[in-house]
Amino acid sequence: MTNRVINFYAGPAGLPLPALERAKEELLDFAGSGMSVMEISHRAKEYDAVHEEALALVRELMGLPANYKVLLLQGGAHLAFGMIPLNLLRGGRKADYILTGNWAEKAYKEAKLVGGENVRVGASTKDEKYARLPKAGEYKIGTDSSFVHFTSNNTVEGTQFKAFPKTDKPYICDMSSDIMWRPFDVSNFGIIYAGAQKNLGPSGVTLVIIRDDVLEMCEAQDLPSYLRFKLHAEKNSLYNTPPCFGIYILRNVLAYNKSIGGLKAIEANNLKKGELLYGCIDKHAGFFKPFVTEKADRSMMNVDFFLPTEALTDTFVKEAKKNNMVGLKGYRDVGGIRASTYNAVTVDNVKTLVSFMEEFVKKNG
């Protein structure tokens, strides 16, 4: 038996064991081909079947309408931060960026490099260390804005949009850290993008979902080819050699997600996990202090909380590790504890953490 730990890393993060076991089983001989999936030409029928299945599973699990294209690219959210303004903020188009954390700020700064004055702040809670999301009255979206960019889940700060910002402009959304955490209506989204390494698969694959009318706005014939969304869409993400093995693992993860009941079942698990973990934090409010100030904004993917002292925080991380749980140290700018509870973290995993927390309070509270 393999000794597996409980993985609370913020990304790259744990993947469903059956998806990995499937990969292990056929690592030297994929589908009777006599090759690893990473040794097969991306133009060969064996890889093509994987590629098409991965794209179809994204479409099926998210319930994407026919007017959306699904792309599987490289470079992570970071490259997408640049590709979005390079493709869309042309001809004087303007966009409003909602600043809700470390990653939202990065997206904004990258867009500013390309769009300059045309990239504006549509709302920000920076003054409150991003410990909550903007409230309804705090948005200032220009009537001349073509897009509103936001980050659906803030990995560092542990906030998450349950309801999306109210605006009649198309959303461009970085969903890297909560894509497919639940079913939702995509129709207001112009672009959804996500690095795979939290909820979808290994690092090195970027999922980009783009609505046809927004794709048509990408006039970028003067950009280097790799940076053009439209070209990737026309070539079905096979313009150049895709990250075949990463896409294969993503396929395995999504096939597993489908097998356990799709996003509805995953949402139920995620809500249960949040209830258990935040329940424990709230129960011991004198000991555990959440970073996020508004309960409604709490993330079901990244749970940030503090212990009474830094010494206790260190002890918590070390003791957890002895109890087979890794990745709990908070992000450097926030400190404390961060438990990342992406889709692959099970309800039982969270129960184990909560039991550990209860014990920890008993001993140290």
Added chain:
Amino acid sequence: MTNRVINFYAGPAGLPLPALERAKEELLDFAGSGMSVMEISHRAKEYDAVHEEALALVRELMGLPANYKVLLLQGGAHLAFGMIPLNLLRGGRKADYILTGNWAEKAYKEAKLVGGENVRVGASTKDEKYARLPKAGEYKIGTDSSFVHFTSNNTVEGTQFKAFPKTDKPYICDMSSDIMWRPFDVSNFGIIYAGAQKNLGPSGVTLVIIRDDVLEMCEAQDLPSYLRFKLHAEKNSLYNTPPCFGIYILRNVLAYNKSIGGLKAIEANNLKKGELLYGCIDKHAGFFKPFVTEKADRSMMNVDFFLPTEALTDTFVKEAKKNNMVGLKGYRDVGGIRASTYNAVTVDNVKTLVSFMEEFVKKNG
């Protein structure tokens, strides 16, 4: 026993079996971490060891002097085609591109998008369908040129520079399809780049080797961050989440290459493979017709040849497959047969192909 085929694909291509076996063995539990290497934070010590070892192995195997940086990026040669002019062809700098095939043309076209008139053709054998490389007198490198770009091995056409173009300008070189096929002196190279999926590992990793003085010329503060070589160099390729699993496989491949004697041993194998394969083609010159017109230009990585008829070509590919050899169909623009014999293809693999070719001539010649 796993049934493995002999893999002559042009890329993604075969990898050394021991590198894959190592990956299979520890796919669910890397180095006693209780996680797959693809589930570990890229800031964790377990991944860091892999990252550093991969970089060090590139340096060691290629004998890189201290004034070179090694980067491990994403996006393949295609993204590098754009990043090179975006980073370097600024302030009116000029470059000459040597056109020797399909991929060299792509690199040139991408550079033109950024550099316009400042990107020039330094030599071309397009009129001869790229069936040979330019000869000494055919180069026209501007005295005002900052760089000479060339493609060291032409995957589609099957030509390969054994001696590099004569010029006093720094080389920028796409070595995607023959990197590490032999030892060579890097000192004239400003940038060497290579998609991993031929000689190094799986697709989704791009190796970029850049000389310090050339790195200093990359003034690109206004470019989206991911596109800046300098930033990646400053952050040791950890500015953003790297393609961890791909880098891990690359590490496995390079560690294996080192274990069998490094690039000297690999060169000896490659020369032997070339001798066997071209020997057979030349022996049956009435039956097999090489695409490349100059013997000196023949690639040791991609061997293109024609059979007397298209029907025989089809039969050859089908019969080879029955004999456990895949990937032999020529590239669509060239036709015929292409046997890609990258580092992972063994001398014995090539002997098997040559025996098959001998039999094929006997039956059909």
